[in-house]
Amino acid sequence: MLDVAPRVRKYEILPSLQPPGIPAVAPLPTGESEDTRRIAERFGEAVLAAGLHHGQQVVYIKPEQLVALAEFAKTDPHLRYETLIDVSAVDRSELPVSDHRFHTVYQLRSYSRKQHLMIVCPLEDGDEPTAPSLTGVYSGANWPEREVWDLMGIRFAGHPDPRRILMPENWPNHPLQKQVPLGGEEVPFTLTWEDPEFESLGKQILEAKSAPPKLPPGMSLENMIINLGPHHPSTHGVLRLVVELDGETVVNVDADLGYLHSGFEKTGENKRYKDFVYYTDRMDYLTAMSNNLGYCLAVEKLLGVEIPPRAQVLRVIMAELQRIASHLFWLSTHVLDVSGTGMSLLMYATRERERILDLFEMVCGARLTVGYMRIGGVSRDIPPAFLPHLEEFLKIMPEQIDDYERMLTHGPLWSERLIGIGKITREEALDMGLTGPMLRGSGVDWDLRRDAPYSGYENYDFKVPVANEGDCYARYLVRMEEMRQSLRIIRQAVDNLPDGPYRAEDRKITPPPRAELDISMEALIHHFKLMTEGFHVPPGMAYQGIESSKGELGFFIYSDGSARPYRLHVRGPSFNNLYAISKMSKGHMLSDVITNIGSIDIVLGEVDR
Amino acid sequence: MTTTPVAQFSELKREQLNRYLHDRIQVPEELQANVMVTTLDKIYNWSRKSSMWPLLFGLACCAIEMIATAASRYDLARFGMEVMRPSPRQSDLMIVSGTVTKKMVPAIVRIYNQMAEPRYVLSMGACATGGGPFKEGYTVVSGIDKYIPVDVYVPGCPPTPEALLYGLIKLHEKVERQSITTVPWYRKGASEAVPVPVLGPDIFDPRKVQVIKEYTLGAAAATRGAAAATGRLQPQPIPEDVKARIRAAQAKYRAMKKQPA
DSSP states (O other), rough: OOOOOOOOOOOOOOGGOOOOOOOOOOOBBBBHHHHHEEEEHGGGEEEEEEETTEEEEEEOOOOOGGHHHHHHHHHTTOOOOOEEEEEEEEEEEESSSOOOOOOOOEEETTTTEEEEEEEEEOOOSSSEEEOOOOOTTOGGGGGHHHHHHHHOEEEEEEEEEEOOSSSTTTOOOTTTTTTTTOOOOOOGGGGOTTTTHHHHHHTTTOOOOOOOOOOOOOOOSSSSEEESSSSOOSSSSSOOEEEEEEEEEEEEEEEEETOOEEEEOHHHHHHHHHGGGGHTTTTTTTTTHHHHHHHHHHHHHHHHHOOHHHHHHHHHHHHHHHHHHHHHHHHHHHHHHHHTHHHHHHHHHHHHHHHHHHHHHHSSSSSSSSEEEEETEEESOOOOOOHHHHHHHHHHHHHHHHHHHHHHOOOHHHHHHTSSSSOHHHHHHHHOOTTTHHHHHOOOOOHHHHHOOOSGGGGGGOOOOSSSSSSSSHHHHHHHHHHHHHHHHHHOOOOTTTOSSSSSSTTTTTTHHHHHHHOOOHHHHHHHHHHOOOOOSEEEEEEEEEETTTTEEEEEEEESSSOOSSSSEEEEHHHHTTTTTHHHHTTTBBHHHHHHHHHHOOOHHHHHH | OOSSHHHHHHHHHHHHHHHHTTTOOOOOGGTTTTTTOOOOHHHHHHHHTOOOOBBOOOOOOHHHHHHHHSSTOGGHHHHHHHOOOSSSOOOOOEEESOOBTTTTHHHHHHHHHSOSOOOEEEEEEEHHHOOOGTTTSSSBOOOOOSSSSSSSEEEESOOHHHHHHHHHHHHHHHHHHHHHTTGGSSSSSOOOOOOOOOOOOSOOOGGGHHHHHHHHHHHHHHHHHHHHHOOOTTOOOOOHHEEEEEEHHHHHHHHHHHHHO
């Protein structure tokens, strides 16, 4: 492959216009909590800093003690951090620091104690920055660590499968490193015949080599190898699975991701905070509202801005409607894959989903990629026709859910294909870092809406459905009940919808109303500043997780004080849940792989980043 | 003058027929109400457009809207298109629905090469048409039309089902305008496969098509035994007039460089 340097497009604000304090390093945590004190006592010198930062427990640890800390956090009876939620990394080469270029960041969660812990591990500088792998403690660290290696170029010592995960094997760089440019469009009309680029252009288009098949590790050519995807009707997108079969029994499954890698993390680091809201729509395109909400909450955590109550309730209504829409789509495609009643249920579920999309169209003009929420509130108030239509939807929807259940729940075909398939025990689910219905289907009673409430979810009365079997049928039951509970939440939200502003009145963050621009010079200045430069977010880092329809959707943002996020990482529920496909499918039939894919409920836009 | 409606209809039909029938075509009396004369193109295109089977092929968000188009409210069956075939061998239309990444492009081109002619491509949404919101990123190609020929573009991010339907109707209109005598797929010999791109940090320049063709076909001839034997895939030399154009452009560029700005 020829090395053609991409043209760099600078989105930087001119240096002279930047306030002198920018970029700045995120401040160290202050104060202490019970957990951080305990960890600091146990590890002494190895703990570089520990305490609270934006209400989050943060521990800075030396890399030598990282694995010991994870083991301690997992096994200590007073800590009990059962799950590793997320692994990410920050490249600090553009910050005013000279050492420890890379920091790896880990998010730990204790379900039994309802605690969250952020571990930051500054790595030693060198040619190959290396961090110790946590796969020995939490097996769910496998894919996130591979992702960090792929995109950030950090090696993980002791990782069982150190391959790239999203980008192709021969990709020349690690794209999230700061010296790698965003990409750059090709500009064909500025090239001339004499340009050196022109000589090399086009030579990248080569005949596909018929190389000998490269097997994923752990597979042998003794058995039959089947290639499923990336173009396959029931992989729900461009997922590619390499399946090793003995007869018709699955021996091994290896997922090949990255066919829809749109690179939104890097794009987000080059956009102003307010501009990235629209990109979140296109991550998990079935739950655009929840993505909006998660991102806005993470930025608001850094900003410390108050959200007016009406905006909170509107956000809850939209997020819950989106959950129902997403579950309906999951149901229809899952049934289409698995059961004979497929096409009719797709038609029925789509009928109800269209009603929800109509409601979205009413509030924001778009059906799928809504972009409705803003940092500081929502983009506009609901129109007068919204509530009557919502009432009608609330009236008909419970009957429809019963209808679907009548078609499926006791159907022999449905239960035959689902019961006992894709079993995950409670311990496995915790170890692999599964979230959402995958976790609740395995008997873990956890819902971020109830246990770590955001957006005023503590004010609503709803149940968290849990099933103990851990198979596809249990997850189906959980999701069906979740739809009913979402309807309950919407009912309560509509009944208690308060009056008032629909976005924060802070003019440094939200633009002034149009009418104000005509009469107030100050409003005009605010508007101009917001639309050209955007707002600055104080230096710091924040992780905000929300309960999306597929699981925990988390946003990790590292702010350097400028108007763009310095590091933006998304913890996608589908990505982490898909890791379970190998464990779920082994020993079952090939057709059960399809059931498992449907049951995990993946959306490739989010899996592939 | 006949009065019964049936007789009136027969009369009308006969009048219509007489316009087209030459003396040599003798339509029996009892069949004259049942025969309609039209052109071969018309009946052929009508049947093709009325049962155009799309490839069941989704990439990203647009695929969700494509499914919504096929489902209950928008009902693609009205256009004879509800049979979505997962196999490219059985489908007539590829709807490129979503973000095309550098990793996915080879697969898409390969699927396109596998489709039987006549085949059509509809580029759905901003990403497939021009890269879309992720165009600045490092993995997204700026438009599928750099790689395979596209018949209809549907704008939107994602396009609504109505927009997609409009695009499909436009495609039907295009099909109706084609003629058997001029369409490329009834010419002599097999049509050439589109070269499958290989992942690289950059995207190819369409003006370099000739060079690319030479390069890729040369590589194919060198590696594939059967193809090399037939000689069909030999490298195509650059024609003399193209070479002259290149030389002229180079000279012009050199002259331009020497001039003071």
